[in-house]
Amino acid sequence: DVKVTQSSRYLVKRTGEKVFLECVQDMDHENMFWYRQDPGLGLRLIYFSYDVKMKEKGDIPEGYSVSREKKERFSLILESASTNQTSMYLCASWGEGYEQYFGPGTRLTVT
Amino acid sequence: AQKVTQAQTEISVVEKEDVTLDCVYETRDTTYYLFWYKQPPSGELVFLIRRNSFDEQNEISGRYSWNFQKSTSSFNFTITASQVVDSAVYFCALSELTGNQFYFGTGTSLTVIP
Numbered sequence: 001d002v003k004v005t006q007s008s009r010y011l012v013k014r015t016g017e018k019v020f021l022e023c024v025q026d027m028d029h030e031n032m033f034w035y036r037q038d039p040g041l042g043l044r045l046i047y048f049s050y051d052v053k054m055k056e057k058g059d060i061p062e063g064y065s066v067s068r069e070k071k072e073r074f075s076l077i078l079e080s081a082s083t084n085q086t087s088m089y090l091c092a093s094w095g096e097g098y099e100q101y102f103g104p105g106t107r108l109t110v111t
Numbered sequence: 112a113q114k115v116t117q118a119q120t121e122i123s124v125v126e127k128e129d130v131t132l133d134c135v136y137e138t139r140d141t142t143y144y145l146f147w148y149k150q151p152p153s154g155e156l157v158f159l160i161r162r163n164s165f166d167e168q169n170e171i172s173g174r175y176s177w178n179f180q181k182s183t184s185s186f187n188f189t190i191t192a193s194q195v196v197d198s199a200v201y202f203c204a205l206s207e208l209t210g211n212q213f214y215f216g217t218g219t220s221l222t223v224i225p
Contacts, residue, residue, distance in 0.1 A: 031210050040120070042202065042217035050211055088154065094210040099146055102156040 003027075004103035006091050012109045019078040021106050023091030029101075031094040032074035034058075034066060036087040037105075043090065049074055081110045113138050115205050117216035124193050125224050132188040132219045134203030140164075145179065145186045146204040150218070156202070162186065193223045 007022035025032065031050050035043040035058075045058030047066040055066050063085060067075045074093075078085055086109050092100040114137040124130045136145065147159040160170065162179050170177045174191045190197055203216040 033213070040217060043215040045213070048211065056211070090156065094213075096210060099158045099161045100204075100206075100213055101158070102148075104153075104155045107154075
């Protein structure tokens with residue numbers, strides 16, 4: 001079974017803090033994604049990566065950066081967390097010809 | 112532009128009723144994938160089905176069935192004899208064959224009332 005894990009299910013951070021969300025997949029997938037999910041807005045793509053050290057902006061990259069130093073790990077970084085970044089963050093990976101596999105999500109609250 | 116529309120924001124049905132969730136998509140690609148995912152209250156998205164644009168055959172899996180019609184750019188999902196465990200948010204999605212981009216609808220929240 002493909003497994004996508006995320007470092008935390010729940011996270012509470014203060015405004016201005018630097019926040020790291022980690023995602024690891026175990027299926028040697030090339031592509032990995034970070035989404036945020038907000039009520040009424042569905043899933044919005046923040047960044048994706050199609051290879052190590054490669055990244056592409058999604059629909060809402062502002063305020064975020066990513067890092068992919070190893071194939072299995074894709075990190076989302078909030079350089080200076082703000083309250084409007086309170087959301088559910090979902091990581092996914094994709095292998096050729098298959099569906100996206102999602103992690104359990106991290107519910108981030110910025111106070 | 113690629114786009115997925117799920118016009119139904121919320122649906123409530125009484126247990127054992129049938130329910131259809133609508134999905135309409137737009138794409139400039141001639142080949143693509145379509146998906147349905149279920150998100151129960153626990154939060155993790157669960158894959159339900161993937162359909163290649165070449166294959167317009169309808170599919171049935173137990174109480175679930177999917178109707179793919181390229182002519183109307185629709186990929187609708189029907190649950191027959193709904194159960195309380197079907198209560199969840201359901202997302203329709205579209206992807207390029209490269210897997211570099213996935214486009215999700217805004218989701219339909221289904222509540223099945225016992």
